[in-house]
Amino acid sequence: MSEAAPTLRLEVKNVTKRYPSVVANSDVNLRVAPGEIHAVLGENGAGKSTLMKIIYGAVKPDIGEVLLDGKQSKIRNPQEARALGISMVFQHFSLFETVTVAENIWLGLDKSLTLANVREQTVRKAKIYGLDVEPDRPVHSLSVGERQRVEIVRALLTDPKVLILDEPTSVLTPQAVRKLFVTLRQLAADGCSVLYISHKLDEIRELCTNCTVLRGGKVTGHVDPRNESNASLSRLMIGAEPPKLQHREVKTGAIGLQAKGLSIVADDPFGVTLDNINFEVRTGEIVGVAGVSGNGQQEFLAALSGESTRAPSGSISLFGNDISKRNPRVRRAGGLHFVPEERLGRGAVPTLSLAANTLLSRASEVVGKPPLSWVSPKATASLAADIIKRFHVKAGGPSAEAKSLSGGNLQKYIVGREISANPKVLIVSQPTWGVDVGAAAQIRGELLKLRDEGCALLVVSEELDELFEVCDRMHVIAKGRLSPSINTADATVEKIGEWMSGLWEVSHAL
Amino acid sequence: MFKLEPRPQASKFWGIGSPLLALIITVIIGIAIFMLMGKDPVKGLLVFFWEPIKSGYALSELAVKATPLLLIALGLAVCFRSNVWNIGAEGQFVLGAVTAGGVALLADKTTGPWIIPLILIAGVLGGMLWAGIVALLRDRFNASEILVSLMLVYVAELVLSYMVYGPWKDPNGFNFPQSKNFEKVTQIPKLFDGTRMNVGLLIALFGVVGMWIFMFRTYGGFQLQVGGLAPAAAKYAGFSSRRALWTALLVSGGMAGLAGALEVAGPIGQLTPYVPAGYGFAAIIVAFVGRLNPIGIVFSAILMSMFYIGGELAQSRLGLPKSLTGVFQGLLLFTLLACDTLIAYRIKFSKSAGGK
Numbered sequence: 001m002s003e004a005a006p007t008l009r010l011e012v013k014n015v016t017k018r019y020p021s022v023v024a025n026s027d028v029n030l031r032v033a034p035g036e037i038h039a040v041l042g043e044n045g046a047g048k049s050t051l052m053k054i055i056y057g058a059v060k061p062d063i064g065e066v067l068l069d070g071k072q073s074k075i076r077n078p079q080e081a082r083a084l085g086i087s088m089v090f091q092h093f094s095l096f097e098t099v100t101v102a103e104n105i106w107l108g109l110d111k112s113l114t115l116a117n118v119r120e121q122t123v124r125k126a127k128i129y130g131l132d133v134e135p136d137r138p139v140h141s142l143s144v145g146e147r148q149r150v151e152i153v154r155a156l157l158t159d160p161k162v163l164i165l166d167e168p169t170s171v172l173t174p175q176a177v178r179k180l181f182v183t184l185r186q187l188a189a190d191g192c193s194v195l196y197i198s199h200k201l202d203e204i205r206e207l208c209t210n211c212t213v214l215r216g217g218k219v220t221g222h223v224d225p226r227n228e229s230n231a232s233l234s235r236l237m238i239g240a241e242p243p244k245l246q247h248r249e250v251k252t253g254a255i256g257l258q259a260k261g262l263s264i265v266a267d268d269p270f271g272v273t274l275d276n277i278n279f280e281v282r283t284g285e286i287v288g289v290a291g292v293s294g295n296g297q298q299e300f301l302a303a304l305s306g307e308s309t310r311a312p313s314g315s316i317s318l319f320g321n322d323i324s325k326r327n328p329r330v331r332r333a334g335g336l337h338f339v340p341e342e343r344l345g346r347g348a349v350p351t352l353s354l355a356a357n358t359l360l361s362r363a364s365e366v367v368g369k370p371p372l373s374w375v376s377p378k379a380t381a382s383l384a385a386d387i388i389k390r391f392h393v394k395a396g397g398p399s400a401e402a403k404s405l406s407g408g409n410l411q412k413y414i415v416g417r418e419i420s421a422n423p424k425v426l427i428v429s430q431p432t433w434g435v436d437v438g439a440a441a442q443i444r445g446e447l448l449k450l451r452d453e454g455c456a457l458l459v460v461s462e463e464l465d466e467l468f469e470v471c472d473r474m475h476v477i478a479k480g481r482l483s484p485s486i487n488t489a490d491a492t493v494e495k496i497g498e499w500m501s502g503l504w505e506v507s508h509a510l
Numbered sequence: 511m512f513k514l515e516p517r518p519q520a521s522k523f524w525g526i527g528s529p530l531l532a533l534i535i536t537v538i539i540g541i542a543i544f545m546l547m548g549k550d551p552v553k554g555l556l557v558f559f560w561e562p563i564k565s566g567y568a569l570s571e572l573a574v575k576a577t578p579l580l581l582i583a584l585g586l587a588v589c590f591r592s593n594v595w596n597i598g599a600e601g602q603f604v605l606g607a608v609t610a611g612g613v614a615l616l617a618d619k620t621t622g623p624w625i626i627p628l629i630l631i632a633g634v635l636g637g638m639l640w641a642g643i644v645a646l647l648r649d650r651f652n653a654s655e656i657l658v659s660l661m662l663v664y665v666a667e668l669v670l671s672y673m674v675y676g677p678w679k680d681p682n683g684f685n686f687p688q689s690k691n692f693e694k695v696t697q698i699p700k701l702f703d704g705t706r707m708n709v710g711l712l713i714a715l716f717g718v719v720g721m722w723i724f725m726f727r728t729y730g731g732f733q734l735q736v737g738g739l740a741p742a743a744a745k746y747a748g749f750s751s752r753r754a755l756w757t758a759l760l761v762s763g764g765m766a767g768l769a770g771a772l773e774v775a776g777p778i779g780q781l782t783p784y785v786p787a788g789y790g791f792a793a794i795i796v797a798f799v800g801r802l803n804p805i806g807i808v809f810s811a812i813l814m815s816m817f818y819i820g821g822e823l824a825q826s827r828l829g830l831p832k833s834l835t836g837v838f839q840g841l842l843l844f845t846l847l848a849c850d851t852l853i854a855y856r857i858k859f860s861k862s863a864g865g866k
Contacts, residue, residue, distance in 0.1 A: 307745045328748030338746070346742040351520070352735075359732055360747040373729035 007070040009034040009193040010055070010086075010162050015064030017050055024050035025061070026217045032162070032210075037184060037194045039204040039225060041237055042214035043292065043462060048197050051214070052164055055195070056088050057081040069161070085161035089151045089168060095139045102135035105154045118157075125156050129183045145176035152183070163187065164195040169203060181207055199237070199292050201230040202501055213237055234497025238464050252282035254319065256425040256456030257304070257336065262315040264303060266480075272296035274303065277482040279475055281425065286447065286457040287485065288471030290464055290496050296480035297460055301429050304458070305338040306331045318425060332361060335424030339415050341433060341460075343407065347414040350403035354388070354395060354413060355380040357402050362421055391416030392442070408439040415443050425456045432466060444470050464493060478502035514855040524852040529799050529806075532846040533813070539841055549828050557827055558820030558838070568819075570705035574777055575815035578603070578769035580714040582793035583811060584721045585765030587802040591725065592758040593738035596644065598659025599766040600790025601666035602637040606767025607774040608670050609636030611689060611781040614696040614774065615678060621695050629696060630771050637767015638760050640666060645759040649752055655759070667786055674781050689781040698776040710772035715808075717765065722804040734758060766790060788836075792818075795843045814839060 012030035016023070024047045032038045042048045053059040055066055057075035066073050068084055075081045078088070095104050102119040109118060119135045126133040131149045139147065148168065155163055165184075169177045184194055184207065198204055204211055204225045211225040213236040221236040262277040274296055281287045291297060302308035304316060306328035316324040318334045328338070340346045348357045358366060358380050366383055368374035384398035393413045395405050402410060411432070418426060431447065432440035447470055451457055460477075461467050467474055467488075474491055476483040476499035483504040486495070498504075537555065544554035562572050582599045589596040596602075610633035617625050640662060647653040671687070680690040698708040725731040737744040737754040744751060769789065774781060796814050800807030821835025 305746070306748060327750070328746065330748070332748065340746055342742065345740045346746050349736055349740040349743045351739055356732065359729065360736070360743060363729060363747075367729045375727055375729055375732055377727075 007034075008032060008067070009036070009069060010195075011067040011070075012051070012055065013065050013067065015051070015054060015061045015066070017054060017059065017061050023217050025054070028064070028214070028217070028219055030212050030219075031222075032193045032195065034161075034193055035188050035191045036210055037188050037196055037208045039208035039211040040195060040197045040214065041199060041201075041204055041211055041225075041233065043199060043237055046214040046237075047217040048214055049166070050217075052088065052166060052195070052197060055081075055162075056086060056164065082158055082160075085159070086164065087155035087158055087160035087162070088164040089148070089155050089166065091166045091168075093147050093151050095147055095150060097140040098138065100136050100138050101133060101142070101150050104139055104150065105135075105157065108154055109157065121157055122153055126153050129153075129156065129186055130179075131183060145179075148176075148180075152180075156187075160192060162193045162195065164197070166197045167199075168196070169198070169200065177203070200501065201233045201497070204233070205230070215239060230498050230501060230503075231494035234500070235493060238493060238497060252284045253454065254283055255280045256283050256319060257281045257427075257458060258317045259304070260315055260317075262303065262311055264299060264308070264310050264312075266299065267310070272299055272480040274299050275479075275481045279482060279485065281456040281458050283424070283454050283456045284451060285472045286451050286459055286470050288467035288474040288488075289458065289460040289477050289482070290467050290474055290500065291460075291462070291477035292500055293462055295478050295500075297429070297477060299480070300477060300482075301338070301340070301427065301460060304427055305336075305340070329363075332421075333364065337361065337418040337421055337423035337426050339418050339426070339428040339431065341430040343410045343414055344403055348402040348410060351401055353384075353399045353401060354405075355384040355398040357413075358383045358387070358417060361417060365421075387413060387416040387420055390420060391446070412439055412443065415446065419446055419450055423450075423455055425458070426450060427458045427460070429460045430463075431459060431461065432463070440466075464496060468493075476500055476504065512857050512859045514851065515858045517854060517856050520853050521856075524849075525801065528849040528852055529801065529810070529846055531852075532799070532842060532849045535845040535849070536838060536841045539845075540838060543834075543837070547830060549830065554824065554828065554830075557823045558816060561823050562816045562819040567705065570702070570707040571819060572812065572815050573711050574706045575818045576811045577708075577710045577714045578773055578789045579793050579796050579814055580807060580811040581710075581717060581769040581772070582762075582766045582790055583796035583800065583807045584714075584717050584804060585762030586793055586797040587800070587804065587807060588721065588725065588731075588734065589758045589762045590797060591738045591802050592734040592754050593741065594755055594758040595656045596641065596659045596759055596762050597656055597794060598640070598644065598661075598663045598790070599762060599793055600786060600788065601659065601663035602640045602763040602766035603770040603773075603790045604663070604666040604670050604786050605640040606633035606637035606770030607781065607785045608666070608673060608770075609633060609639075609767070610771030611673075611678070611692075611774045614692040615689060615781075617693040617696050619693070621693060623695055625696055626698065626775070629775050630768060633767045633769075633771020634764040635767065637763040637765070637770065639763070640767070641759040641763020642756075644763075645756045649755060655755075663786075663790070667783075670781065670785060671783055674783055678781060680780075687783055691780045692775060696775050697779070698772055706777050708772070708776050710769075710776055713768070713772070718804045718808055725804070730757070766793075792839055795839050799842060799846055813842075817842075 008031050010032040012028060015025050015028045017025040028051055040048050040051065050059060054061050057077050057080055066075065073084060075084065102115060102122055105122055106115050106118040122133065122135050131153055133149050133153050168180060188194055196208055205228065208225050211223050212219060213221040215237060225233065258280040259277050262274055264274040266273045272295060277300065303311040306326055309325050309327065311324040313324055314322050318331060318336050321334065323331050323334065344350045359375065362383060366376065366379040381398040387393065388395055391412045393416065394409045405413065415431065428447065431443050447457060459467065459471060471488050473485045473487055475485050476496060478500055479502050481502065483499050541551040544551040562568050582603060586596060586599055610629045613629045613632040643662060644655050644659045647658050648655045674687045674689055678689040680688055683690065698710055701707045701709060701711065725735065733749040734754050734757060736747065737749055737751055774785060778785065792814055796807060796810045800810035817835050817838045821832050824830040824834050825832040
């Protein structure tokens with residue numbers, strides 16, 4: 001690092017970016033040489049996106065600077081970034097479906113060019129990099145991989161010096177990933193620097209020559225991924241081995257929630273197909289599901305909660321009763337409660353009072369008999385007041401709007417609302433996301449207490465420390481498949497990290 | 511100059527202040543319009559804001575106009591609160607008028623007053639049928655309820671035309687496209703002699719109370735609101751979005767149909783191609799200006815009726831075109847939408863960009 005290296009293509013120096021509730025980047029440094037494929041690795045929320053937005057000019061850092069070719073760049077917006085040779089391919093594409101490939105590319109370019117001109121340039125660029133792009137096809141007829149190629153060609157037309165790719169393989173088939181890698185290597189050989197944002201360890205080890213790891217907004221390592229193992233990378237990404245809690249005897253009872261051969265084909269292009277998921281949760285135990293977000297958690301939880309009823313008949317049962325086609329109210333009546341990860345807008349209606357929000361999941365206790373189904377403001381307010389008191393929620397009272405609460409307090413309220421319903425089965429997604437340390441500890445304590453009272457709990461979380469702390473057993477979800485379960489006492493961060501890449505068959509074989 | 515800055519919380523003050531500010535701006539623009547047209551703005555304003563309330567009779571006429579607006583807007587408020595965008599209340603109104611008119615035409619000299627409830631029920635069912643088509647197409651084929659309900663307005667008007675040009679044309683009507691005058695017995699009972707105000711007003715006021723209770727005190731109303739405010743929360747809770755769609759459309763269609771029945775069996779007394787008076791569209795404005803709140807809708811319905819009457823008077827007294835009514839109604843909605851920005855944002859005057 002200290003030798004008189006050739007001028008760096010891109011250098012990020014001591015960048016800090018604070019948001020009201022979180023420090024997204026804290027004193028981040030990044031050095032990218034010309035023609036280098038540089039990985040930026042980190043879990044969701046580690047600050048990767050913020051860093052890329054700073055480089056791309058979409059976000060201004062509070063402290064620090066970005067140097068391009070050794071010169072301080074004052075990039076104020078993405079247009080200027082593109083003019084200086086920085087291009088970005090976003091995870092979610094921005095193409096107009098109803099017009100052709102060439103027209104889409106034309107839209108983003110200099111107005112002085114003619115369509116024929118753009119079309120010709122597109123074909124030429126695509127040919128150089130072996131990118132299969134048919135300029136006259138309408139975008140709606142393209143597969144996801146083809147659309148991504150259009151985005152890449154569009155980025156390449158400006159002859160970028162730095163190409164940023166945000167999770168480029170998250171929507172690609174393995175074959176398409178191969179093709180992409182070939183293109184990227186060729187680009188790098190031509191001197192373009194590639195910033196490759198990902199959390200997929202295998203890909204990074206295969207493709208990248210340098211890697212900067214982020215965790216909680218801080219850089220936790222600069223390594224050469226070719227010399228690292230999945231385990232060592234995941235340790236950098238996830239953190240130190242969490243302290244093992246003394247695991248007490250598990251006294252489990254009947255099977256509360258069970259999935260057998262649960263497969264659901266994704267119904268949107270960015271969705272994940274669930275593939276033959278099997279698990280069971282017994283009363284008196286907490287089962288965790290680890291995994292990087294976007295591996296099917298959303299679909300999995302929606303199928304279990306009843307928000308989606310596309311699960312095949314017989315695939316999900318609650319105390320032996322088939323509930324796969326039942327709506328959430330029926331499941332709730334059977335004792336299944338759910339805490340979703342989005343608090344505002346899903347777990348609670350932002351503009352309604354805490355009292356009114358009890359009606360989402362506790363209606364059976366506060367609503368009068370049909371057909372009138374009278375809602376008594378008194379009953380909802382007193383239920384809300386009970387929850388506020390029992391779970392130490394800081395709020396202006398039952399009449400406070402849900403959105404007036406801080407994230408942690410609203411989470412306490414929602415978790416409290418579900419726990420005080422005395423559920424027989426409780427599913428919790430990201431129980432402590434964005435919650436401060438004290439509230440997190442309180443919520444985990446409540447979950448453990450509920451387990452000791454004989455509830456069956458399923459906790460889906462991206463935070464491994466948390467899962468190691470509360471769970472008796474763990475599964476890992478990757479690419480829509482669920483790993484076998486492993487007792488927490490036998491699990492290590494390395495092993496779970498490997499499983500997160502979907503490699504449990506391999507490690508079983510070893 | 512100035513910047514809009516998001517407020518941390520929606521402003522309660524501007525929730526009520528916004529329609530009032532919108533009214534003030536509308537009046538100011540109205541004054542400018544009067545002046546541009548070479549009329550005395552004071553006279554113009556008097557015609558719009560004083561004439562309609564200056565006497566008992568004027569007030570009763572105001573109530574006649576406000577009744578259908580109130581009924582339709584109440585139903586639309588339920589729809590809009592449920593995030594269902596029924597903008598075809600005009601069509602549901604017309605079809606309610608057609609079905610109610612059909613029942614009224616069955617009456618003869620021997621019919622008893624029991625026909626009146628039947629007329630009203632027929633109107634409700636007609637409106638529900640028309641809105642039900644919208645619900646079906648949206649539910650079954652995911653068709654946009656905005657487009658479907660709007661297009662069905664024109665279909666409903668054609669149905670009305672077909673009936674009055676064809677099967678229901680008055681044989682003694684000199685070939686005018688209109689039905690015969692309904693029998694006396696079908697007349698909706700008047701509230702006071704010498705006015706055109708009828709029990710429809712009481713029904714509408716009863717509807718205000720009923721709607722308030724339904725929306726704010728019953729589980730069914732709560733489910734609709736959650737579906738509108740936070741669809742993901744409704745899904746989480748297990749509230750059926752299909753049921754919300756059907757309920758919202760059938761309620762609003764029924765209310766619009768009822769308004770149509772009250773109109774043909776009340777002030778109009780026969781079916782003519784002029785039954786559609788734009789109440790269904792004006793009620794959209796009424797619903798929004800009234801903040802989708804039943805109580806607020808009472809006030810906005812009165813205001814909108816003043817525009818109706820003011821427009822007619824402006825034509826006869828000042829020689830201004832009657833379409834001024836529409837101009838005022840549109841202005842009010844426009845300024846309201848603009849003023850509503852203040853609910854979520856506050857204006858910040860910045861010094862740096864002030865050019866100092």
